[in-house]
Amino acid sequence: MATVDTNTPHDALDLVNSQRKKGVEFVVMAILILCSLVAVLVTVGIVLSLIFEAYRFFERIPMTEFLFGTQWSPQTALRADQVAAEGAFGAVPLITGTLLISFIAMCVATPLGLMSAIYLSEYASKRFRDFVKPALEILAGIPTVVYGFFAALTVAPLLRSGGESVGLNVSSESALAAGLIMGMMIIPLISSLSDDVINSVPQAMRDASLGLGATHSETIRKVVLPSAIPGVAGALLLAASRAIGETMIVVMAAGLAANLTANPLEAVTTITAQIVALLTGDQEFDSAKTLSAFALGLLLFVVTLCLNIIALRIVRKYQEQYD
Amino acid sequence: MSKTAIITAKDVDVFYGDKQALDKIALDIPEYKVTSLIGPSGCGKSTFLRCINRMNDLVPIARVEGDIRIAGQDIYAPEVDVVALRAQVGMVFQKPNPFPKSIYENVAYGPKIHGLAKGKTEMDELVQWALEKAGLWNEVKDRLDQPGTGLSGGQQQRLCIARTIAVKPKVVLMDEPCSALDPIATAIIEELIDELRQNFTIVIVTHSMQQAARVSQRTAFFHLGTLVETGPTKNIFTSPEDERTQNYITGRIG
Amino acid sequence: MTDLISPSSQLKGRKSAETRFQWYGRGAIFVSLLFLVVMVGSILTKGVGAFGTTNVAIEVDLGPDAIDPANPADARFEKIVKDALKTQFPEAKKRKDRRMIYGLLSNDMGFELERFVEANPEAIGGTATVWFRASDDFDAVAKGAVDRSLPEDERRMSDKEIAWIDQLTEQGAVERTFNWSFFTNGDSREPELAGILSALMGSALTLLVCFCISFPVAILAAIYLEEFAPKNRFSDLIEVNINNLAAVPSIVFGLLGLSMFLNTFGMPRSSPLVGGLVLSLMTLPTIIIAARASLRAVPPSIREAALGMGASPVQATFHHVAPLALPGILTGTIVGMAQALGETAPLLMIGMVAFIVDVPDSILEPATALPVQIFLWADAPERAFVEKTSAAIIVLLLFLVTMNIIAILLRRKFEKRF
Ligand SMILES: Nc1ncnc2c1ncn2[C@@H]1O[C@H](COP(=O)(O)OP(=O)(O)OP(=O)(O)O)[C@@H](O)[C@H]1O
Ligand SMILES: [Mg+2]
Numbered sequence: 005m006a007t008v009d010t011n012t013p014h015d016a017l018d019l020v021n022s023q024r025k026k027g028v029e030f031v032v033m034a035i036l037i038l039c040s041l042v043a044v045l046v047t048v049g050i051v052l053s054l055i056f057e058a059y060r061f062f063e064r065i066p067m068t069e070f071l072f073g074t075q076w077s078p079q080t081a082l083r084a085d086q087v088a089a090e091g092a093f094g095a096v097p098l099i100t101g102t103l104l105i106s107f108i109a110m111c112v113a114t115p116l117g118l119m120s121a122i123y124l125s126e127y128a129s130k131r132f133r134d135f136v137k138p139a140l141e142i143l144a145g146i147p148t149v150v151y152g153f154f155a156a157l158t159v160a161p162l163l164r165s166g167g168e169s170v171g172l173n174v175s176s177e178s179a180l181a182a183g184l185i186m187g188m189m190i191i192p193l194i195s196s197l198s199d200d201v202i203n204s205v206p207q208a209m210r211d212a213s214l215g216l217g218a219t220h221s222e223t224i225r226k227v228v229l230p231s232a233i234p235g236v237a238g239a240l241l242l243a244a245s246r247a248i249g250e251t252m253i254v255v256m257a258a259g260l261a262a263n264l265t266a267n268p269l270e271a272v273t274t275i276t277a278q279i280v281a282l283l284t285g286d287q288e289f290d291s292a293k294t295l296s297a298f299a300l301g302l303l304l305f306v307v308t309l310c311l312n313i314i315a316l317r318i319v320r321k322y323q324e325q326y327d
Numbered sequence: 328m329s330k331t332a333i334i335t336a337k338d339v340d341v342f343y344g345d346k347q348a349l350d351k352i353a354l355d356i357p358e359y360k361v362t363s364l365i366g367p368s369g370c371g372k373s374t375f376l377r378c379i380n381r382m383n384d385l386v387p388i389a390r391v392e393g394d395i396r397i398a399g400q401d402i403y404a405p406e407v408d409v410v411a412l413r414a415q416v417g418m419v420f421q422k423p424n425p426f427p428k429s430i431y432e433n434v435a436y437g438p439k440i441h442g443l444a445k446g447k448t449e450m451d452e453l454v455q456w457a458l459e460k461a462g463l464w465n466e467v468k469d470r471l472d473q474p475g476t477g478l479s480g481g482q483q484q485r486l487c488i489a490r491t492i493a494v495k496p497k498v499v500l501m502d503e504p505c506s507a508l509d510p511i512a513t514a515i516i517e518e519l520i521d522e523l524r525q526n527f528t529i530v531i532v533t534h535s536m537q538q539a540a541r542v543s544q545r546t547a548f549f550h551l552g553t554l555v556e557t558g559p560t561k562n563i564f565t566s567p568e569d570e571r572t573q574n575y576i577t578g579r580i581g
Numbered sequence: 582m583t584d585l586i587s588p589s590s591q592l593k594g595r596k597s598a599e600t601r602f603q604w605y606g607r608g609a610i611f612v613s614l615l616f617l618v619v620m621v622g623s624i625l626t627k628g629v630g631a632f633g634t635t636n637v638a639i640e641v642d643l644g645p646d647a648i649d650p651a652n653p654a655d656a657r658f659e660k661i662v663k664d665a666l667k668t669q670f671p672e673a674k675k676r677k678d679r680r681m682i683y684g685l686l687s688n689d690m691g692f693e694l695e696r697f698v699e700a701n702p703e704a705i706g707g708t709a710t711v712w713f714r715a716s717d718d719f720d721a722v723a724k725g726a727v728d729r730s731l732p733e734d735e736r737r738m739s740d741k742e743i744a745w746i747d748q749l750t751e752q753g754a755v756e757r758t759f760n761w762s763f764f765t766n767g768d769s770r771e772p773e774l775a776g777i778l779s780a781l782m783g784s785a786l787t788l789l790v791c792f793c794i795s796f797p798v799a800i801l802a803a804i805y806l807e808e809f810a811p812k813n814r815f816s817d818l819i820e821v822n823i824n825n826l827a828a829v830p831s832i833v834f835g836l837l838g839l840s841m842f843l844n845t846f847g848m849p850r851s852s853p854l855v856g857g858l859v860l861s862l863m864t865l866p867t868i869i870i871a872a873r874a875s876l877r878a879v880p881p882s883i884r885e886a887a888l889g890m891g892a893s894p895v896q897a898t899f900h901h902v903a904p905l906a907l908p909g910i911l912t913g914t915i916v917g918m919a920q921a922l923g924e925t926a927p928l929l930m931i932g933m934v935a936f937i938v939d940v941p942d943s944i945l946e947p948a949t950a951l952p953v954q955i956f957l958w959a960d961a962p963e964r965a966f967v968e969k970t971s972a973a974i975i976v977l978l979l980f981l982v983t984m985n986i987i988a989i990l991l992r993r994k995f996e997k998r999f
Contacts, residue, residue, distance in 0.1 A: 018411060018415075019397070019400050019402065019407045019408065019411050019412050019415065020406050020407060020408060020411065029893060029895045032895050032899075033805075033809065033895070035801060036801050036802070036804060036805035036809060037805055039797075039798045039799075039801035039802040039805065040801070040802035040805045040806055040810070040819050041819070042798050042802065042865065043802065043819060043822050043823045043826055043865060043866065043869070044818065044819060044822050046826060046837070046862050046865070047822050047825070047826060049837055049841055050829070050833060050834075050836075050837045053836070053837055053840035053841050053845075054833075054836060054837075054840075056840070057840055115609065116609045116612055116613055117609075117613075118609075119605050119606045119608070119609035119610075120606065120609045120610045120613060122606055123603070123605075123606025123607060123609065123610060124606075124610070126606075127603055127606060136610055136614070139614055139617065140613060140614075142617060143613065143616075143617050145919065145923075145981060145985060146620075146621075146923070146978070146981075147922075147923025147924070147925065147952050147977065147981070148923070148925065148926075149923070149925040149952045149953075149955050149956050149959075150620075150624070150923075150955070150974050150977070150978070151620075152956070152959070153624075153955065153959045153970060153971075153974065154620045154623065154624065156959065157959065157967060158620075158623055188613070188616050188620075191613050192613075195613075219595055219596070219598070219599045220599060221598060221599045221602035221603070222595065222598075222599075224602070225602075242828060245828060245830075246828070246830075248830070249829075249830025249831070249832065249833070250830070251830070251831065251832045251925075251926035252925050252926055252956065255926075255929075255956075256956065256959060256960075276830070276832050276926070279832055279836070279930075280832070280926065280929050280930075283836075283839065283929070283930055284929050284930075284932075284934055297836070298836060298840065301832070301833055301836040304830060304832070304833065305829065305830075305833050308828065308829065308830055308833075309825060309829070312824075312825050312828040312829075313825065315828075316821075316824055316825070316828075380889065382885070382888065382889060385885075385888065387812065410891050410892070410893045411891070412891075413888065413889060413890065413891035414890070414891035415891075417889065417890055417891075418885075418889035418890070420882065420885060420886065420889065422882060424880075424882035424883060424885065424886045425886075426883065426886065426887070426901055427883075427905060436887075436890070436892075436900070437890045437891065437892075440891070440892055440896055440900075441891060487886070490886075490890060491889075491890055494890055494891060
């Protein structure tokens with residue numbers, strides 16, 4: 005073996021420093037980190053501003069009254085010398101109204117969205133898929149103010165006259181109209197999320213069931229869906245959170261009557277619709293009326309955040325399971 | 328015959344997480360020679376090669392221990408700037424990976440970021456020099472502004488070589504540079520490697536024994552993360568000292 | 582031996598269950614798409630009428646009694662038009678009838694005449710035939726949108742008014758033209774005069790602000806998270822944050838804008854600046870998520886190639902990886918901007934819901950946005966505003982369709998790159 009002389013001197017290599025501008029790169033990195041911190045800052049900003057304003061509200065109105073009171077009529081004195089009551093701030097009718105409309109929406113959207121997803125991922129030909137999926141995406145891309153307009157000006161009068169003809173008294177701002185249209189709005193959300201979930205069920209599981217002589221639909225109902233249930237549940241939670249936070253449809257179609265009812269033909273109001281009503285138009289900033297909007301906003305934020313966190317957890321767990 | 332070692336590695340261990348990929352590697356690589364690294368798949372050839380220009384830094388779970396010096400300088404010393412190191416130790420990859428930019432920009436990119444050429448004419452000359460060295464100039468001189476990705480596989484790999492040598496590194500590392508190429512393109516590149524030896528020290532990983540025999544002056548045989556044997560290529564192929572080397576070159580393992 | 586050819590009755594039941602199941606799927610898709618078609622179709626049919634307008638030719642007296650030739654600007658133009666109407670319909674003597682004939686034209690008639698006189702000074706001193714814009718009710722009759730077979734008290738127009746309109750029509754004094762003013766006017770209390778220009782400008786300014794903030798911030802954040810962020814709890818926190826932010830109801834962003842930008846920082850209320858800020862915070866997660874996906878799609882060999890020749894990680898990213906990911910990032914950005922363009926609720930919170938006649942020309946002036954304009958018109962009592970609302974929705978949808986088509990084309994053009 006030939007000897008190798010390691011000690012011969014070489015031209016020194018400059019490995020320590022090139023003309024690299026380290027300072028510039030440091031600044032670039034700092035900017036990058038700052039930008040990704042914006043997302044955190046936004047969350048902090050939302051939480052702080054909601055808590056701060058809601059705290060000022062709860063200084064005047066006890067939290068228990070807000071959460072458990074069944075009377076909502078946020079009047080304020082019209083003139084400074086008027087000794088009118090601050091109004092009643094019981095959010096229960098708003099919460100039940102929100103839940104009622106969201107429930108109707110989910111009842112519409114769950115079967116339609118889920119069955120569309122199943123058909124598209126299990127049965128549809130590629131050509132059919134390529135046509136229908138973008139069409140459903142259009143539904144998702146239409147602004148909600150358009151849905152609201154359609155609900156208020158076309159669907160609600162239709163339901164009202166339809167109800168009249170069978171002897172039912174349907175309010176012109178019924179929960180049903182808002183719920184139906186909101187359901188249509190969240191169909192694409194449910195179908196695209198469920199589509200991903202169903203597609204990630206391993207083919208081997210289907211083959212096993214088909215190989216035992218099960219029909220395709222039996223395989224879907226007995227094998228694919230049960231193993232996709234956690235993912236589908238996550239999708240439904242996300243959709244519910246979306247329905248609860250939806251604003252324009254209820255502002256335009258559900259109205260402001262704070263009725264405590266479970267009858268879908270009556271008018272109800274929602275948290276979001278009240279926030280809009282409280283904060284548009286003239287407002288004095290320090291009144292309980294204005295501040296109550298932030299208390300409602302905080303409630304809305306907490307509820308949707310919890311739903312989202314749970315949903316994202318479930319979906320992530322589910323994806324890991326089949327990775 | 329005394330040779331000057333430009334790269335010296337001692338006691339090099341590499342771990343990927345808990346798994347040890349290289350075990351106590353000690354290897355000297357002489358200047359202005361072609362050294363080939365051979366061995367069965369997964370034995371750690373690429374891992375060792377990537378230690379020499381610290382590409383392993385990019386793998387979060389990789390840990391390198393031991394001592395690797397280039398021209399006497401410890402390249403893992405804390406004051407070493409990897410970027411400056413990689414300007415001195417270029418790398419050509421298994422699959423040709425030209426930037427999706429023009430041929431000219433592909434070659435000019437390195438000199439540009441390292442500030443090696445002043446002005447347009449100097450850069451033009453440098454690009455021409457690198458492309459000539461890589462044996463590509465005649466084929467592309469009329470379409471320097473066309474995308475590098477539009478070339479054939481063999482041309483792309485020569486473009487990658489031109490791109491690497493345009494920075495004028497001391498050492499060029501090549502990881503199976505011909506494995507994605509057909510025999511004719513391979514022959515051209517092998518010829519090229521032989522010429523590049525005039526100006527650069529070359530370390531090449533290859534799976535082809537014939538290729539190692541044709542292009543390299545020294546060969547190192549790796550097996551299961553250890554360096555089994557190293558020496559002049561002739562000796563390794565005609566009279567290997569270790570039985571494992573013997574088995575490998577005769578095709579019994581690998 | 583079992584019979585494989587003719588199915589047992591149990592198998593028949595299972596087969597029909599299979600068929601039924603497939604029909605449920607087709608039915609669900611059909612219902613969803615039918616809804617889409619019905620909704621868009623009903624809005625289209627309601628809205629097309631608003632793109633046309635009705636004009637009426639009236640002969641006006643511009644003689645010296647009406648206009649002082651030395652000082653035409655001082656003339657009482659509205660009175661001139663009203664006098665002309667009185668001459669045209671001498672039978673209208675009662676005050677109620679008078680009001681009805683004035684109501685045939687839009688409230689703008691005085692200004693319209695003034696503009697005519699300014700453009701045609703030679704007409705002063707004689708009589709001239711001037712085209713006036715008809716009122717919304719006149720427009721509805723001219724379009725045939727009023728059902729004449731209904732009893733008089735159930736429709737908006739009395740028999741008398743309809744007779745006058747028919748009389749004018751027979752004289753050839755009525756024409757329908759394309760309603761340019763829908764695109765060149767601001768909002769108005771009069772439906773026949775209301776246009777979307779101020780709302781369009783408001784939307785454009787708002788989107789501009791939104792883009793200038795969210796595009797760079799989102800790209801840089803995505804680059805950090807995808808290319809540089811170490812795997813630790815801090816990066817996880819940012820990641821979880823972004824995912825959650827994407828699902829926060831839009832109205833909550835409006836509350837943030839109201840409490841933070843307006844009340845704490847004292848930024849101008851109703852301004853596109855604040856609107857754009859709020860929308861940019863809202864679209865940020867969308868763009869970040871899309872940008873990360875397209876950065877991830879850049880093959881690692883490009884990164885290695887750059888790093889292997891001594892580019893620093895920052896150089897490798899900004900010279901090679903980011904430019905390759907740009908088309909994907911742009912696609913995501915357009916989708917985010919489309920989302921911002923249709924967003925209404927947060928803008929209501931920060932007061933972009935005002936009645937805006939003038940076209941805003943800076944991001945600090947009060948403005949409204951197209952979807953908010955739609956919301957406002959949808960609430961207006963006049964029937965003619967239903968048509969205007971639908972027309973504004975058509976314009977909004979056209980913009981959204983265009984943006985999405987651009988996004989799709991971008992994706993198509995660049996996706997086969999690697
Ligand atoms: N990024 C990585 N993470 C984890 N383990 C790795 C990684 N890269 C390589 N290894 C492991 O290290 C060992 C050596 O790999 P290396 O790529 O160096 O082999 P090689 O000799 O180049 O093989 P081949 O001839 O197939 O290219 C292998 O067992 C491989 O599984
Ligand atoms: Mg290898």
